[in-house]
Amino acid sequence: MNEKEVAELRRQLKRDRNNITKVYGCYVNENRSIVSTFSQSLALATDEEADAYLNLLKKSLSGTLGKNLIDIAFSNQQVIGSEEHGLLMKLRETKLEDEELLQKFYDKVISCVSLEENYLILIACNAYDVPYKAKDDTELSDGSEEMFTHLLCSIAPVKKSKPGLGYDYNEQHFHTFAGDWLVAPPQIGFLFPAFDDRSTNIYNALCYTKKPDDTVLPFIETVFCTDVPKPASEQKTCFETLLSNSLEEECSMEVVQAVHEQLTNLIDMHKENKITEPLQIHADTVTAVLEDCGVSAPRTEAFRERFDAEFGEDEAVSPKNIIDDKHFDVTLPEVTIRVKPQARDLVQTKTIDGIKYILIRAEDSVEVNGVSIHFDDETQQHTEA
Incomplete structure (x- = not known):
């Protein structure tokens, strides 16, 4: 139906x-x-x-x-x-x-x-x-x-x-x-x-x-x-796990952002065009994004094999079941960063002096607990240096 x-x-x-x-x-x-x-x-x-x-x-x-x-x-x-x-x-x-x-x-x-x-x-x-x-x-x-x-x-x-x-x-x-x-x-x-x-x-x-x-x-x-059928919540967890395990060290912030962007765009286009048939994707949809991101052939093939093993060979799944098209989340043990999908590119990862950081570009006004704050220009310059 x-x-x-x-x-x-x-x-x-x-x-x-x-x-x-x-x-x-x-x-x-x-x-x-x-x-x-x-x-x-x-x-x-x-x-x-x-x-x-x-x-x-x-x-x-x-x-x-x-x-x-x-x-x-x-x-x-x-x-x-x-x-x-x-x-x-x-x-x-x-x-x-x-x-x-x-x-x-x-x-x-x-x-x-x-x-x-x-x-x-x-x-x-x-x-x-x-x-x-x-x-x-x-x-x-x-x-x-x-x-x-x-x-x-x-x-x-x-x-x-x-x-x-x-x-x-x-x-x-x-x-x-x-x-x-x-x-x-x-x-x-x-x-x-x-x-x-x-x-x-x-x-x-x-x-x-x-x-x-x-x-x-x-x-x-x-x-x-x-x-x-595999429940939608289980499909999402399964997809996240196989993406991480298949790509291993090549599973970067940029790759996950690209996959999320591509699937979100497909969902938005399906809605805008008022297509009545449910939107379905195959492993090829995601592997094409991985290849465009420069993920190596062995890793993309590992993803394809695990995708077919979990969801069925040549089986289609709904992208709404495997991503949250309303939010883009970055989660640490004690901190969760949630941004709108269209702002996902504002989030980056960087290693500075051997320490890993999550960086968010603050291009507009910033509020903390509802209070508008200002940046210390000198501190900002020192950090960039």
């Missing part, structure tokens, strides 16, 4: 646009015991309640593709006759009205999700009448391509709010209110089947994780039984 397809489904999750008749839920306590299950007709819910349910489901279609939204691919064998894919298909076919199937799904989720607090499993079946689109992406009202029937699920913590002072409109005065149990934004969720090329694709699903780390892996392994 691409960004446009995700956005198109998100736009349907409004009271006047969706075709969800009921939402179904299972309230689970911190001990993984079911407190209650429910079904709620959106037509009979208040506007505020309906909006709250839809917003929870919509949140499971948010974030960055490849980072918060993970593509799940089923094998042909799974689609033909596996228990995990079959359950999802039956839930979709019955529109969640089969209580036995729904309970089986709840039990599977509870077996692999532990948020160390109470949580809600919310699931709904929506039917989206996909309109035709002209070449300029204009929707045409006189036709439809297909009915995209899909499941949307959100797994959200239920937290107790703190007691506080509030206003009672009936009594017209302030008094303290006890804390209530409130549903927080979801941590995990999914869409099944995928909406690829604006059409139903039962060979794929889209899994949501609020935190791009390994907390979602047990859920993917249990519910989808597919190969688990």
